[in-house]
Amino acid sequence: xxxxxxxxxxxxxxxxxxxxxxxxxxxxxxxxxxxxxxxxxxxxxxxxxxxxxxxxxxxxxxxxxxxxxxxxxxxxxxxxxxxxxxxxxxxxxxxxxxxxxxxxxxxxxxxxxxxxxxxxxxxxxxxxxxxxxxxxxxxxxxxxxxxxxxxxxxxxxxxxxxxxxxxxxxxxxxxxxxxxxxxxxxxxxxxxxxxxxxxxxxxxxxxxxxxxxxxxxxxxxxxxxxxxxxxxxxxxxxxxxxxxxxxxxxxxxxxxxxxxxxxxxxxxxxxxxxxxxxxxxxxxxxxxxxxxxxxxxxxxxxxxxxxxxxxxxxxxxxxxxxxxxxxxxxxxxxxxxxxxxxxxxxxxxxxxxxxxxxxxxxxxxxxxxxxxxxxxxxxxxxxxxxxxxxxxxxxxxxxxxxxxxxxxxxxxxxxxxxxxxxxxxxxxxxxxxxxxxxxxxxxxxxxxxxxxxxxxxxxxxxxxxxxxxxxxxxxxxxxxxxxxxxxxxxxxxxxxx
Numbered sequence: 001x002x003x004x005x006x007x008x009x010x011x012x013x014x015x016x017x018x019x020x021x022x023x024x025x026x027x028x029x030x031x032x033x034x035x036x037x038x039x040x041x042x043x044x045x046x047x048x049x050x051x052x053x054x055x056x057x058x059x060x061x062x063x064x065x066x067x068x069x070x071x072x073x074x075x076x077x078x079x080x081x082x083x084x085x086x087x088x089x090x091x092x093x094x095x096x097x098x099x100x101x102x103x104x105x106x107x108x109x110x111x112x113x114x115x116x117x118x119x120x121x122x123x124x125x126x127x128x129x130x131x132x133x134x135x136x137x138x139x140x141x142x143x144x145x146x147x148x149x150x151x152x153x154x155x156x157x158x159x160x161x162x163x164x165x166x167x168x169x170x171x172x173x174x175x176x177x178x179x180x181x182x183x184x185x186x187x188x189x190x191x192x193x194x195x196x197x198x199x200x201x202x203x204x205x206x207x208x209x210x211x212x213x214x215x216x217x218x219x220x221x222x223x224x225x226x227x228x229x230x231x232x233x234x235x236x237x238x239x240x241x242x243x244x245x246x247x248x249x250x251x252x253x254x255x256x257x258x259x260x261x262x263x264x265x266x267x268x269x270x271x272x273x274x275x276x277x278x279x280x281x282x283x284x285x286x287x288x289x290x291x292x293x294x295x296x297x298x299x300x301x302x303x304x305x306x307x308x309x310x311x312x313x314x315x316x317x318x319x320x321x322x323x324x325x326x327x328x329x330x331x332x333x334x335x336x337x338x339x340x341x342x343x344x345x346x347x348x349x350x351x352x353x354x355x356x357x358x359x360x361x362x363x364x365x366x367x368x369x370x371x372x373x374x375x376x377x378x379x380x381x382x383x384x385x386x387x388x389x390x391x392x393x394x395x396x397x398x399x400x401x402x403x404x405x406x407x408x409x410x411x412x413x414x415x416x417x418x419x420x421x422x423x424x425x426x427x428x429x430x431x432x433x434x435x436x437x438x439x440x441x442x443x444x445x446x447x448x449x450x451x452x453x454x455x456x457x458x459x460x461x462x463x464x465x466x467x468x469x470x471x472x473x474x475x476x477x478x479x480x481x482x483x484x485x486x487x488x489x490x491x492x493x494x495x496x497x
Contacts, residue, residue, distance in 0.1 A: 037075035044071040050092040080131040088179030134170035139163045158191040160184050162198045177206045230254045249360040257351040269339040285331040292324040352389035353382050362397035
């Protein structure tokens with residue numbers, strides 16, 4: 001490094017240092033401009049209370065934010081995430097979600113400007129909704145009410161519809177659907193969540209019951225609960241099996257047997273008072289009765305009256321003695337303690353789960369022992385949620401396109417990673433190549449300069465003119481024909497001096 005610097009004068013060294021420092025400063029400034037976050041407006045027209053609620057939520061999500069009047073600004077890279085998270089949380093309660101400013105061209109009418117605003121708003125909302133996990137595409141259609149000429153005419157309200165294309169096996173929860181409705185409703189003035197409908201690629205309306213359409217009342221709620229239970233268990237099993245067999249090598253299906261019949265039972269128990277074998281005496285009744293009968297003597301019936309001449313015979317014993325009897329009774333009524341128990345069972349009873357698992361046999365050879373282990377693992381996992389009715393595990397080769405598409409973002413992230421590594425290797429190789437070419441060029445220049453000087457001296461000796469005149473002619477000729485060699489020659493003379 002020192003020999004290279006010694007080739008320059010003090011003034012040249014100073015200029016090189018100034019140029020180097022200025023270049024570093026410019027590079028830092030350019031990097032700062034390029035890398036600093038570009039803030040965009042995501043909400044505007046908010047009240048002070050809504051501003052505080054939105055800012056508190058953004059700080060909880062660790063999203064940088066700025067407040068500009070009644071508007072909220074966040075970095076452009078996090079704008080979609082902020083809109084979705086705030087809409088899911090039901091924020092803001094006033095105002096509307098905004099978007100980047102629109103440049104109005106000269107001569108544009110108000111109607112043309114409004115159409116441009118509406119198109120950009122629909123496009124921005126579609127991109128934001130598409131950033132939700134599980135949604136591959138989204139289109140938003142907004143119908144704005146037309147302004148009426150007369151006040152007496154009926155004015156219509158704003159309406160919107162959202163078309164979402166879901167990933168295979170994805171089902172939006174009721175909270176996610178409500179978040180989409182909140183997002184769209186707070187993006188348009190005068191639009192309510194009830195006027196926003198969400199439809200998937202199968203034509204099923206999701207906004208009525210969080211994923212199940214065309215059913216009514218209680219059955220809608222029951223199907224939503226059953227679907228949520230199945231989805232939670234399916235996602236848990238899918239995540240755990242992905243860790244075991246790899247991404248895209250397992251498909252899980254869950255069916256929940258749920259009863260929504262409410263059962264009410266009542267029972268009564270009779271038991272004596274504490275410390276007693278019998279109950280408490282409620283009433284007692286005692287009865288007593290006695291009776292006495294007397295014997296009277298007389299002849300045979302009908303003899304004395306009908307035939308007085310017949311003899312009569314008397315009875316032995318005292319005619320005054322008779323039979324006497326006594327009867328006594330007692331009735332006691334006891335009262336026992338009565339315990340009445342009414343049991344009302346939860347109307348939702350999980351009676352069991354049926355789980356089916358299909359493993360990808362084309363990825364690797366799966367043994368019977370591994371299938372049994374996976375079945376035992378699934379049964380143990382499901383047992384923590386409720387009763388296990390049945391678990392079925394099988395293997396079959398997956399279609400290549402299906403296996404590839406099931407990789408999802410994981411495969412894309414790996415591709416980006418390898419692309420970044422390849423780009424880094426190319427940059428390093430290009431830097432090494434440029435360094436070697438520059439070094440070789442300097443070595444060639446250093447060899448060319450003495451060679452040119454030697455040729456020039458030989459030509460001067462052969463000529464008959466004076467050395468000074470020959471030198472001037474040869475230098476002028478060399479400068480015209482070979483300016484690079486002439487520059488190297490001059491530089492060599494300066495260094496040697």
